[in-house]
Amino acid sequence: MKLLRSLRVVMAAILLSLNSIIHVTPLLLVALIKAVTRVRPVQSVCDRVLMAIAASWIDVNSWMFDHLTDAEVVVTGLPDAMPEGHFLLLCNHQSWVDIPVLQKLFNRRLPMLRFFLKSQLIWVPVLGLAWWALDFPFMKRYSRQQIEKRPDLAGKDVAATRQACEKFRRIPVSVVNFAEGTRFRPGKHAQQQSPFRHLLKPKAGGTALVLDAMSESLDTLVDVTITYPDGVGELGDLFANRIGRIVVDIQTLPIPAELRGGDYQNDEAHRARIQAWVNERWQAKDNTIDRLLDEGLKARA
Numbered sequence: 001m002k003l004l005r006s007l008r009v010v011m012a013a014i015l016l017s018l019n020s021i022i023h024v025t026p027l028l029l030v031a032l033i034k035a036v037t038r039v040r041p042v043q044s045v046c047d048r049v050l051m052a053i054a055a056s057w058i059d060v061n062s063w064m065f066d067h068l069t070d071a072e073v074v075v076t077g078l079p080d081a082m083p084e085g086h087f088l089l090l091c092n093h094q095s096w097v098d099i100p101v102l103q104k105l106f107n108r109r110l111p112m113l114r115f116f117l118k119s120q121l122i123w124v125p126v127l128g129l130a131w132w133a134l135d136f137p138f139m140k141r142y143s144r145q146q147i148e149k150r151p152d153l154a155g156k157d158v159a160a161t162r163q164a165c166e167k168f169r170r171i172p173v174s175v176v177n178f179a180e181g182t183r184f185r186p187g188k189h190a191q192q193q194s195p196f197r198h199l200l201k202p203k204a205g206g207t208a209l210v211l212d213a214m215s216e217s218l219d220t221l222v223d224v225t226i227t228y229p230d231g232v233g234e235l236g237d238l239f240a241n242r243i244g245r246i247v248v249d250i251q252t253l254p255i256p257a258e259l260r261g262g263d264y265q266n267d268e269a270h271r272a273r274i275q276a277w278v279n280e281r282w283q284a285k286d287n288t289i290d291r292l293l294d295e296g297l298k299a300r301a
Contacts, residue, residue, distance in 0.1 A: 012068055028130075062100070062103065070244075071246055075249075082109070086173055086175075089110075089221075090222070098226050102176065114137070116136075116137050116176075121138065122138050137165075177210065179203055184232075204279075208264035208270075215260035220255065222250065224250050228246055229244070247292045
């Protein structure tokens, strides 16, 4: 059984790599045309072609998810197709499996999901170039010690976030924010003394910057809560069939008008409003996870 699982993981890794190489090649060619062309209509056509290639790439990955694993995705609240809007997607972060789950659920239903990535990830073979081609924003975070040594670095990460969001004004987009900033781990949960039973403390700054930079174009909040009632695992566990059910609750909500277009960095009242709203969403998520886990226990009883 252990050998069979290992073979499944190796086969999945090979297929995922082949799928990436096949799609990234035309992706880069179109991205280069877009980069050297300053004519807006041509760039718009390139954007559409890039989105089509990315959607095909995700379709194949989702097919592998469905046919090479026994994981069951149970979802409530999946919205109707809205491929042309601008959305903020807030999600808790349990595992790297979260990302293919989100892509599987929302591909061709919402505009392509774009994640804020650490700047080092641009060097990931094949994928780093693909993320660059698809205008994923690469963020370089500076520590307090770095800023103390070089004060000119202060605010550069904020400016980079704002610049990335400005690009999204002219194309349909779903900006994904894992507000906890990292995957949930019991040790981190204890260290933070998180007030939530199932979640780490959320960071409101990234959400605030998106709301500020895209205040006029953002249409809707898509609030996603993911839980793994049979145990959390990573991608290797997924293809080794060590992950059972994945339960996803989705709420589509309006974005409160008072949260748009403020100055999170300098306006204390606005900062307090954003933080209170994000904490409210996280408390609702915590309650949702309690409910989903309780329903799962009753279903197995």
